Amino acid sequence: MTMLKNNLELLKKRYPEIYNEIKDIHVDSNAYQIIQNNEGQKTLKVTLDLYGENKSFFLHSKYHPDVEADRFAREQYKPEFSIQILYGFGLGYHVEKIAGLLKPDSMLYVIENNLMVFRSALENMDLCPILENRNVSLIVSKDVGYISEKVKELIDNNLDKVSFITHPASLKAIPEENEYFKFVMENWNLKKSITDDYDNTLRNNAKENLKLNSPNVGIFFDKFKDVPIIIVSTGPSLDKNIDLLKEAKGRALIISAGSALRPLLMRNIKPDFFAIIDPQDITYNQIKGYENIGIPFIYLVTAASYTVSRYLGPKLVAYYGKYNNSSEHLVDSGGSVATTILDIAIKMGGNPIILVGQDLAYVDGKNHAQYGSHASIYSPELKNMRRVKGQNGEMLYTSLGLLSYKYWIENRIQKEKRIFINATEGGAYIEGMKHIKLRDVISDYLKESFDFENKIKSILKESGIQHVQG
Structure with a gap:
């Protein structure tokens, strides 16, 4: 069984709505290119037309994506909160690392708006540890209204229990047609940085x-x-x-x-x-x-x-x-x-x-x-x-x-x-x-x-x- 087929079967079983939205997606290889380091670890090079200019960036480190993800998870995870909401699935490195830090009664909700990115992860990474983890829940859709509704529901029901995490490179990959959603996510990240001194x-x-x-x-x-x-x-x-x-x-x-x-x-x-x-x-x-x-x-x-x-x-x-x-x-x-x-x-x-x-x-x-x-x-x-x-x-x-x-x-x-x-x-x-x-x-x-x-x-x-x- 191929990695993609295995991932899709797990996705269909647990997330049928995401499966239906992602199953027929074809990744544009000119815009989304898998790069491997000397150890065979993969990252995703994204090239997008932003404001009339082609911009390229990597979703993860070209050299040590696993080490980078571990550092990111430890810096961002807040154990005092029972719910972590993360924007940006990427290829899943940091998702798996954060999931590994969760307490038994905690949840990690992962949001992704770029279906090309998520499809790339399905095709190139073994996502079984994430897809089978009951402490991880995915919110993946190109419909920003649907995403916003889900996140609002989470916040309204768990006001004092939520910690927000944003994966900076994933913010860049939000499709240009969802400009306002991109702004909301970036502004959310900016407000998070307000210091105690302020x-x-x-x-x-x-x-x-x-x-x-x-x-x-x-x-x-x-x-x-x-x-x-x-x-x-x-x-x-x-x-x-x-x-x-x-x-x-x-x-x-x-x-x-x-x-x-x-x-x-x-x-x-x-x-x-x-x-x-x-x-x-x-x-x-x-x-x-x-x-x-x-x-x-x-x-x-x-x-x-x-x-x-x-x-x-x-x-x-x-x-x-x-x-x-x-x-x-x-x-x-x-x-x-x-x-x-x-x-x-x-x-x-x-x-x-x-x-x-x-x-x-x-x-x-x-x-x-x-x-x-x-x-x-x-x-x-x-x-x-x-x-x-x-x-x-x-x-x-x-x-x-x-x-x-x-x-x-x-x-x-x-x-x-x-x-x-x-x-x-x-x-x-x-x-x-x-x-x-x-x-x-x-x-x-x-x-x-x-x-x-x-x-x-x-x-x-x-x-x-x-x-x-x-």
């Missing part, structure tokens, strides 16, 4: 910020129904139309990211609110010299307490997730200051909601506007760089973080029945938004004037804050 910083900031007893930003929820709200970020395209925001003043509520505060004030444009969510003390540079301007400052409860404490104007706290302080008013931060402001703007009742300076990509080698506090230059070779469609159909480089914000925005706005406009005039195309130049937005959508200052002052006064515009 968590401690969040907790310490929250502890200090809670002492301020600032009113909840929720006092402004539903107070600006059907009022235009402009969210100003510091993407490189902000330099194209920032001066036009003078014409929008008083015709739309302007909420600025902290990084955009300085560029606006340098042009004598005062936003109605500004917001900071970053937990790092370096954010103080965003308000340095403007500590007493009197503009209401929205801060995430975990934002840098050093920065928050030094601002002398009105302050509003935003609670989220586990840092909720039992509040009835919570925000969904989405991970960036712009996504946080977007959620707040929606809850304020804004319509239309207009983005300015939200490039979500690198434009002309920059990721921030000229006077933004985080400006930097990119290299296309940076780890985790991706390509996204631009507003004019061009392909732009973006980072995994920026891509996560783009997807978050797209998912968030699809739930809302109101108008969302991207007036950034550059950068990534955002699904679900109208893409309109800011000058046209001002003439077509901002036809009414509002006394925002007095309305904000009145709401703050009801909450016991004296509003002082500097």
Whole structure:
């Protein structure tokens, strides 16, 4: 009996659904090539067309795949969790090693989305130890909806018992047509790497910020129904139309990211609110010299307490997730200051909601506007760089973080029945938004004037804050 036949019979017996999906798959030998080392151990060389370029990589070490798999298993396996969820079957080396570390009452669930890879493993490796192991369960399918449903079910039923493991080379092999699924898996891997020090910083900031007893930003929820709200970020395209925001003043509520505060004030444009969510003390540079301007400052409860404490104007706290302080008013931060402001703007009742300076990509080698506090230059070779469609159909480089914000925005706005406009005039195309130049937005959508200052002052006064515009 050949190895493939034996593997397929075991697969059919235990995983009939996977068998039916894999049995007629023919491996493209140009894209998936088996390479053997001097000892006869095999690895898989994968060559894929990624963003118009052929990229080749190995799923396992060319020289010692078994040794590499053993090290990977010992580094990634967490014995304190009864359920391990692994993305990436590869040729099975690391799967068998992790399975060997499992306790008798533990389970390893292995996800694989690339059927060519799994078929290659069936054809070239003795998978009996994996296929017969009752502590190992396979979730293999080209249907990402099916995979997501299975994983969600596992997490929902075993919330505190799950450890996530990702096999980095396998992430690269996720088919390009499943771009969003690939992003989810990569982002999952990225979030896993958040350090204990970072968590401690969040907790310490929250502890200090809670002492301020600032009113909840929720006092402004539903107070600006059907009022235009402009969210100003510091993407490189902000330099194209920032001066036009003078014409929008008083015709739309302007909420600025902290990084955009300085560029606006340098042009004598005062936003109605500004917001900071970053937990790092370096954010103080965003308000340095403007500590007493009197503009209401929205801060995430975990934002840098050093920065928050030094601002002398009105302050509003935003609670989220586990840092909720039992509040009835919570925000969904989405991970960036712009996504946080977007959620707040929606809850304020804004319509239309207009983005300015939200490039979500690198434009002309920059990721921030000229006077933004985080400006930097990119290299296309940076780890985790991706390509996204631009507003004019061009392909732009973006980072995994920026891509996560783009997807978050797209998912968030699809739930809302109101108008969302991207007036950034550059950068990534955002699904679900109208893409309109800011000058046209001002003439077509901002036809009414509002006394925002007095309305904000009145709401703050009801909450016991004296509003002082500097």
